[in-house]
Amino acid sequence: MSASLPPIPEPHESLESPELLELGPSVEEQCLRADAARNRARLLEAAARLVAEHGAATLTMEAVAAAASVGKGTVFRRFGDRVGLLTALLDHSEKKFQAAFLGGPPPLGPGAPPVERLRAFGCASLRWSVEQLELQLAAERGPDRRYTPPPRLLRNGHLIMLLRQVVPDADCELLAQTLMGYLDPALVHHLTKNCGMPLDRLEAGWIDLVARLTRTDPPPTGLRIELAPAVEPPC
Amino acid sequence: MSASLPPIPEPHESLESPELLELGPSVEEQCLRADAARNRARLLEAAARLVAEHGAATLTMEAVAAAASVGKGTVFRRFGDRVGLLTALLDHSEKKFQAAFLGGPPPLGPGAPPVERLRAFGCASLRWSVEQLELQLAAERGPDRRYTPPPRLLRNGHLIMLLRQVVPDADCELLAQTLMGYLDPALVHHLTKNCGMPLDRLEAGWIDLVARLTRTDPPPTGLRIELAPAVEPPC
DNA sequence: CATTAAACGGACCTCGGTCCGGATTCTCAC
């Protein structure tokens, strides 16, 4: 019943240093044997190409293996499962986003008042989600695991920290979950694609939501929150 | 590419009469040929038994077919796919819940002030979710469809209606989605099972959330909202 | 170069989902 493959091939190292973060080669690329590292790179490149060509939904593991001229077992050894592979594809942009709200310039990063950072965080997250919607949806984990992966915990912790500064007497864990729920990629997809809502409306909704949850006054309307370049072009 | 099986075997008739609802044999049991109806009942019974014995996560379609002494194709013809079968298992209790908030006694049903109904709705939904957590999680649809099935739309519409009465100037569609997010079974599962939060805390969080979103005063604390018998014993 | 731990690859398994020839039930004329 147990696999011979290592159970957690990609430790997804976040949370070792909750408020610090190192970009760069990052844990998963070092400490690998030369051939393993080479194959990992090949696989990611092949997967990215196939996703770009045919979309993430129709991506099969065998196709990735074949496109990378590698055995199927190798794909699973490296990335654990399909979701792991898709997650790895998202990882780079994910790290950039984390860096932006953990240590980047205000209002997203430290330096601005907490309510303003909350507002900026939501808008940035929305814009970032919209860019990567397809991958985000394809990389979603099952219902049991959806709330536990490190990136989610990190954002959650970030929201909790900001909320504590604004509404110290509230149940900030639950408020944070509520806010996270609003940013769920699947919801964003549904509202924009199925319901035809423009992104602006979602952003306005976020601003309003923050105001209500923190019982603060909403900022003067109409001015779009300024952030660094659209959060990052895909590559 | 297209199936020979009828695409929507279980029309899930809700929303024909947005505020009315008929319990009873309900559409999916009538208009079936005798053998089909018999097999449908067999399959549901077999599935329920297997879920009770081994859990919903390990349920396989072949096992259900075998346990019902029926061919595999029959299961798929009747329920469309795995999720459809699990959804059918939930359907009965789902209908009861709908009846309770659409037409049952206050504060859940009509007759109480809207804010009170909002509070009652959340608490009822939480209690109901906890009872059926396993099935709810197993019956969850993929990211693209999670927000579209009729029961979800019905609850969503209900929340929108209540919100409009309390905060007519707000973007009630988005506020409703926010509230729905808080009630997501997967989130409830995570908070109770992974984080060890007691249900009371989630309910208090809901009460607080409603108060903040509607910018109303929270009710006097401590009194548990009274509802009909724990929403319904499983069978 | 020998040794060893790690990586490789593809056959293999399971399970969800599809297909279609044949069996069953319903309808309706007689």
Next chain:
DNA sequence: GTGAGAATCCGGACCGAGGTCCGTTTAATG
């Protein structure tokens, strides 16, 4: 009643994709 005829349903062989296993190969170490 009853006996076509038509519509529906049945069942299990079949397929594709995710995921596993294990004998073989290969890179690191000294």
